[in-house]
Amino acid sequence: MYVAVKGGEKAIRNAHQLLTKRRRGDTGVPALTLDQIAEQLAISVARVMGEGSLYDEQLAALAIKQARGDLIEAAFLIRAYRTTLPRFGYSQPIDTGKMLVERRISATYKDLPGGQLLGPTFDYSHRLLDFALAAEADGEIEAPVRRTPIDEPMPRVTDLLDDEGLMEADPVSAEDAPVGDLTREPLSFPADRDLRLQNLARGDEGFLLSLAYSSQRGYGRTHPFTGEIRYGAVEVEFFAEELGFAVSLGTIKVTECQMVNQFQGTAKSSPKFTRGYGLVFGQVERKAMAMSMVDRALRWEELGEEQVAPVQDTEFVMSHSDNIQATGFVEHLKLPHYVDFQAELELVRRMRGEWFAAREAEEKASRNQKEAAE
Amino acid sequence: MTAQQKPLDEGEYNFAYLDEQTKRMIRRAILKGIAVPxxxxxxxxxxxxxxxxxxxxxxxxTASILGADDCLKVIDQGSDDTTNAVAIRGFFEKTAGVETTFETSKASIIQTRHRIPEKDLREDQIIVFQVPIPEPLRFLEPRETETRKMHALEEYGLMHVKLYEDIAKNGHIATTYAYPVLVNNRYVMDPSPTPKFDNPKIDKMAALQLYGAGREKRIYAIPPYTEVKSLDFEDYPFEVQKFDKPCGLCGAENVYLDEVILDDKGGRMFVCSDSDYCEERREAGHLGPMAADPNAMTLAGGTSDQHSEEPAR
Known part of the structure; x- marks a missing residue:
């Protein structure tokens, strides 16, 4: 028993060797290739890139393979790798208005410039297991009919309005305003929206989903409408000081969600539609939507709303959204704690002794009292 | 980077893993911590x-203060061969290639979780604590914004009320580890989840104490010979745990003991939590009352594959 607690180097080595074997599984089954993971488990890959906060499909695929499909473990591998990378600088802000759009929907307008484009989606599919997939053969898949590319620009829905002032405008910040980076500076509160959005973009999908859901069920209601969701490729540019102009580093695929929220106005702000913003790597639509709802809820102070619900609590949300931190601390309970447990054993023994002694004394006293009364 | 290009090997990382810029940033935090104990x-x-x-x-x-000539000891629960201590020692052997040791007196840096070695530390040693929750007021006030204010204003009434309520309810202070201390008569500090048995050791310790909390992003320090007082009341003075029996293996008294269950019939023994201290005493010929017990023999015989040898460099 004691030996089991005090594991030696040998035990660790053997355990890891066994893990290697279990990870591979039956060697009669072909090993997964990274391309297979990147191509066929694209949404897992996107989630790992987002929560690991490093855009590299092949590395994310490797992490998923190494982690046996445990996506939080995979994101952790990516984070630990990312932290060792040198930082050359910050890219130019991406322009999602110039996105090569693969999907774009709006729930607030029936039609809008650029049109609605359903794209690849699970929406409206019947969630019936497709048994044909179980025996899917390699080979051609019938080409889908796609919209003929049009030259019409596809402006973001929030840029469409408005001469009426119905819709909250994009916040304008000074060109040289510093942007916070919580991977370089420790987080402190109150945190501004740049840091909040960075935190949410790296945050756990499940955590944000539940928080967003709670706001729909009355815990800090924000009346959201999906103004727009768009998914596609955008160019990333880096301003090269030596050249004096921005050069393209390549393209990344992102999902952007603009949530539009009814707002009745407060002393601080007139009635209008306000907005929440979500942006994630890949087609992780659920998280982009949840992120935009949580972002909107966290803006209560600036809009002069009341704080009534967990989803509005910046410190609570930001301190607990990171699943790498959360999983580490929850799982550290597996580490030996017998020194502290020993200290507690001594205390509980003592407290039990006192409790039983007190009870006995009480019983004795009540017996004596009874006898005296008789 | 594509997957065909292999990611960095362990050998390609900087000395002790972290890059020099990061180490510099951490050393600045450490220096600030030393300046404001x-x-x-x-x-x-x-x-x-x-x-x-x-x-x-x-x-x-540890990575930020480690130099090539340092000799590192890593303990968890007082012992060098608990799994996580083995893993962390292995990490520094691999990334820094420094000498490591089990011997407290030989180490220049000791990284620890949950214990302070029984042997007094010296001026030329540094002890590094792993800290899960650095904020001593956290379980009284969950908000960082509030607790920082409380520290700034030296507003520790809440902590004293908590200790008072313990006494009112239980007749004594019911905190057995992570027992709060007052450092240099200014800041209330969490000494990390070491048992309160170890609190007297951090008072006026000759060695520099550094505390690192990675997840919570905090570093704090106690410079050598700083006054550290465990919080208490005049009529309820601070007390450490006392064990009725000596260590079953080496007979040591006034040390922290682990309770080891020997069978399913209530058989148990108490042994030193500091495994190096225990071993050194046994080598010097000290024997505890249980040392001849066959169950105890397996313990004394060591459980790691390199228990009694110096770990390889």
Missing amino acids: GYQVPFASREMPMPYGWGTGGVQV
Whole structure:
């Protein structure tokens, strides 16, 4: 028993060797290739890139393979790798208005410039297991009919309005305003929206989903409408000081969600539609939507709303959204704690002794009292 | 980077893993911590290749102060061969190639979780603590914004009320580990979850004490010979745990003991939590009352494959 607690180097080595074997599984089954993971488990890959906060499909695929499909473990591998990378600088802000759009929907307008484009989606599919997939053969898949590319620009829905002032405008910040980076500076509160959005973009999908859901069920209601969701490729540019102009580093695929929220106005702000913003790597639509709802809820102070619900609590949300931190601390309970447990054993023994002694004394006293009364 | 290009090998990482810029940033936080004893200095904690909550704060502090001539000892629960101590020692052997040891007196840096060695530390040694929750007021007030204010205003009434309520309810203070201390008569500090038995050791300790909390992104320090007082009341003075029996293996008294269950019939023995201390005493010929017990023999015989040898460099 004691030996089991005090594991030696040998035990660790053997355990890891066994893990290697279990990870591979039956060697009669072909090993997964990274391309297979990147191509066929694209949404897992996107989630790992987002929560690991490093855009590299092949590395994310490797992490998923190494982690046996445990996506939080995979994101952790990516984070630990990312932290060792040198930082050359910050890219130019991406322009999602110039996105090569693969999907774009709006729930607030029936039609809008650029049109609605359903794209690849699970929406409206019947969630019936497709048994044909179980025996899917390699080979051609019938080409889908796609919209003929049009030259019409596809402006973001929030840029469409408005001469009426119905819709909250994009916040304008000074060109040289510093942007916070919580991977370089420790987080402190109150945190501004740049840091909040960075935190949410790296945050756990499940955590944000539940928080967003709670706001729909009355815990800090924000009346959201999906103004727009768009998914596609955008160019990333880096301003090269030596050249004096921005050069393209390549393209990344992102999902952007603009949530539009009814707002009745407060002393601080007139009635209008306000907005929440979500942006994630890949087609992780659920998280982009949840992120935009949580972002909107966290803006209560600036809009002069009341704080009534967990989803509005910046410190609570930001301190607990990171699943790498959360999983580490929850799982550290597996580490030996017998020194502290020993200290507690001594205390509980003592407290039990006192409790039983007190009870006995009480019983004795009540017996004596009874006898005296008789 | 594509997957065909292999990611960095362990050998390609910088000495002790962290890059020099990061180490410099951490050393600045450490220096600030030393200048303001007991104050929690925020620092830009990095993601490490081990999980948060498993010693990333201590590892970052150690990595930042480690030099090529250092000799490192890593303990967890007082012992060198608990799994996580083995893993962290292995990490530094691999990334820094420094000499490691089990011997307290030989080490120049000791990284620890939950214990302080029984043997007095010297001026030329540094002890690095792994800290899960650096904020001593956290379980009284969950908000960082509030607790920072309380420290700034030296507003520790809440803590005293908590200790008072303990006494009112139980007749004594019901905190057995992570027992709060007052450092240099200014900051209330969490000494990390060491049992309160170890609190007297951090008072006027000759060695420099560094505390690292990776997940919570805080570093704090106690310079050598700083006054550290465990919080108490005049009529309820601070007391440490006392064990009725000596160590079953080496007979040591006034040391912290682990309770080991020997069978399912209530058989148990108490042994030194500091395994190096226990072993040294046994080598010097001290024997405890249980040393001849066959169950105890397996314990004394060691459980690691290199228990009695010096670990390889």
